[in-house]
Amino acid sequence: MLTRLMSSSIRSLDREYNCTVRLLDDSEYTCTIQRDAKGQYLFDLICHHLNLLEKDYFGIRYVDPDKQRHWLEFSKSIAKQMKSQPPFTMCLRVKFYPPDPAALKEEITRYLVFLQVKRDLYHGRLLCKTSDAALLAAYILQAEIGDYDPGKHPEGYCSKFQFFPKHSEKLERRIAEIHKTELIGQTPEVSELNFLRKAQMLETYGVDPHPCKDVSGNPAFLAFTPFGFTVLQGNRRIHFLTWDEVTKLKFEAKTFHIYANQNEDRKIILTYFAPTPEACKHLWKCGVENQVGEVESDPDFCHCSGKVAKEVMEQSAKIKRDPLRFTAGMVPSRSCPSITHGPRLTSVPRTRRRAVHISIMEGLESLRDSAHSTPVRSVSHSESFMSSRGQLVEAGESSTSAIISDEAYSPSDSVLPTPIAEHRVEMPAARHLNGAPCSIDEEKESAAGASLEDIFGLELRA
Numbered sequence: 001m002l003t004r005l006m007s008s009s010i011r012s013l014d015r016e017y018n019c020t021v022r023l024l025d026d027s028e029y030t031c032t033i034q035r036d037a038k039g040q041y042l043f044d045l046i047c048h049h050l051n052l053l054e055k056d057y058f059g060i061r062y063v064d065p066d067k068q069r070h071w072l073e074f075s076k077s078i079a080k081q082m083k084s085q086p087p088f089t090m091c092l093r094v095k096f097y098p099p100d101p102a103a104l105k106e107e108i109t110r111y112l113v114f115l116q117v118k119r120d121l122y123h124g125r126l127l128c129k130t131s132d133a134a135l136l137a138a139y140i141l142q143a144e145i146g147d148y149d150p151g152k153h154p155e156g157y158c159s160k161f162q163f164f165p166k167h168s169e170k171l172e173r174r175i176a177e178i179h180k181t182e183l184i185g186q187t188p189e190v191s192e193l194n195f196l197r198k199a200q201m202l203e204t205y206g207v208d209p210h211p212c213k214d215v216s217g218n219p220a221f222l223a224f225t226p227f228g229f230t231v232l233q234g235n236r237r238i239h240f241l242t243w244d245e246v247t248k249l250k251f252e253a254k255t256f257h258i259y260a261n262q263n264e265d266r267k268i269i270l271t272y273f274a275p276t277p278e279a280c281k282h283l284w285k286c287g288v289e290n291q292v293g294e295v296e297s298d299p300d301f302c303h304c305s306g307k308v309a310k311e312v313m314e315q316s317a318k319i320k321r322d323p324l325r326f327t328a329g330m331v332p333s334r335s336c337p338s339i340t341h342g343p344r345l346t347s348v349p350r351t352r353r354r355a356v357h358i359s360i361m362e363g364l365e366s367l368r369d370s371a372h373s374t375p376v377r378s379v380s381h382s383e384s385f386m387s388s389r390g391q392l393v394e395a396g397e398s399s400t401s402a403i404i405s406d407e408a409y410s411p412s413d414s415v416l417p418t419p420i421a422e423h424r425v426e427m428p429a430a431r432h433l434n435g436a437p438c439s440i441d442e443e444k445e446s447a448a449g450a451s452l453e454d455i456f457g458l459e460l461r462a
Contacts, residue, residue: 017086019078021046021060024092024115039074039081046092053319054109059095062088068278071095071285096290097206099226101196105319107189114143114192117199120207124165124411127204127404134171137163138178139195143188148180203230203237203404209411210283212256212272221409222256222272222283224290229258231270232409237402239270243291251284253277258287 019042020030029049033042039060047055060072064083072090073081082088094116104110118140120126121133128136140163145153158176159169183191199205207230209221220233229246231239241260248259254277258270274280 017079017088019086019088019090022089022091023050024094024112024119029092033078035079037078038076039072039078042072042078043074050108050112052108052112053321054105057094057096057098057104057109057113058092060090061093061095062090066276066278068276068282070282071289097226099200101200102193110196111189111192114196117196117205120204121164121199122162124409125204125207125209126199126202127409128202130171130174132198132202133164133167134174134178136195136198137161137171137175138183139191139198141175141179142183142186143191143195146188147184148176203240203402204232204409207232208286209409210274210279210286212274212283214272220272221411224287226290229260229287231272232404235403235409237404239401241270246291249284249287249291251280254280256280256283 015035016032017035018030018032020028021042022028023046029046031042031045033045043055043058043060046060047053047058052058061069062072062082063069066083070081072078078088079086094113097117098104098113101110101113104113117126121136137158141158141161156172158172158179163175186194206225206227207221207223209223209232212220212222214220214233218233220231220238223230223232228240228242230237230241241258241262245260245262246258247261248257250257250259251274254274256272256274259267260270261267274283
């Protein structure tokens with residue numbers, strides 16, 4: 001009898017496993033779920049925990065043993081998607097950036113998007129000129145510590161915060177100047193909203209960069225934003241295609257193609273190479289899911305589940321409930337300590353949100369891509385990494401090309417969908433169709449009499 005009870009208990013344990021999800025404030029939500037549970041079940045648990053209704057802007061991201069990032073597919077079993085053994089660790093992140101954060105229905109949604117965009121700024125994904133950077137940082141400071149108080153904020157108080165990968169003393173002084181003189185009286189909610197309004201105007205807003213190489217072997221970052229497809233190379237945005245212009249996305253092994261109609265008589269194909277076939281497929285899936293218009297995809301590979309960006313916005317507009325009254329414990333405090341960079345300066349107490357104790361767990365190193373509270377600065381001063389935005393490049397280059405910074409766009413390797421340092425992209429010897437766009441006719445002429453294997457020197461496997 002005892003043996004049967006023990007066997008039954010063991011079988012029950014085999015059917016369950018622990019799952020930890022790192023939230024946007026770096027607190028952790030841990031639960032026990034059934035082995036056959038689907039992604040939707042876990043996502044619903046998290047949204048219920050956060051009292052979040054506009055949930056379709058968000059997704060759950062995980063990293064496989066090869067350090068390739070994935071979005072958890074909600075219609076499929078969690079255990080079957082994970083290539084590692086339980087317990088599983090994942091992250092809640094913004095998957096679809098709202099084109100206009102001010103149009104979001106609820107403050108809690110805006111707050112979570114604010115946390116995501118602040119992470120993007122800290123890790124170099126959101127790149128901008130110095131004046132914009134100073135204003136964004138000042139909004140963060142106002143939201144976290146409130147109005148400037150000479151009794152609480154001594155000279156150089158701004159230098160204790162790390163807003164960007166690196167910044168200069170001159171930029172710190174400008175941040176403090178704006179915080180002291182221009183933002184007095186702004187509540188955290190207003191400062192966060194103003195931060196988002198400013199961020200959405202930047203060319204790198206909503207960019208989740210995918211490292212690739214062009215046909216010449218030059219590194220580039222591809223990204224899908226609420227407004228279209230963009231390519232960042234060096235300190236320039238070298239291509240931008242609106243979703244209305246994009247007609248088809250396609251991948252073949254490590255090769256990614258994007259087809260577009262810029263004018264009635266101008267059809268182009270852009271071709272780039274991902275580090276691995278898995279990275280290329282992930283790039284393609286992100287493109288399909290971020291589409292706002294009607295984008296054609298290869299029917300052989302249409303296995304994406306879940307909503308696309310257009311459906312997310314439509315679903316959000318249908319939400320109807322009275323505005324939430326924030327009470328202690330509803331969502332974590334803006335003042336919660338940084339798990340990655342140590343405790344930060346004590347902020348003005350918030351009665352709307354409670355502080356959350358954050359525990360550091362093993363196995364999270366590959367998932368940490370920043371901290372909720374602005375971390376205490378622990379690095380030496382260096383030159384400003386920001387520069388002017390929106391200046392058109394010299395005549396003869398693409399009309400969508402623009403200088404975005406004095407320095408090259410270079411987000412932290414640890415927060416990229418694919419770590420570029422550990423993969424080498426093998427480039428074909430010929431085929432100079434991209435880096436710069438080519439016409440459909442040129443593409444056909446180049447391919448005449450040759451198989452795709454001959455042209456690319458790559459295996460045609462999805």
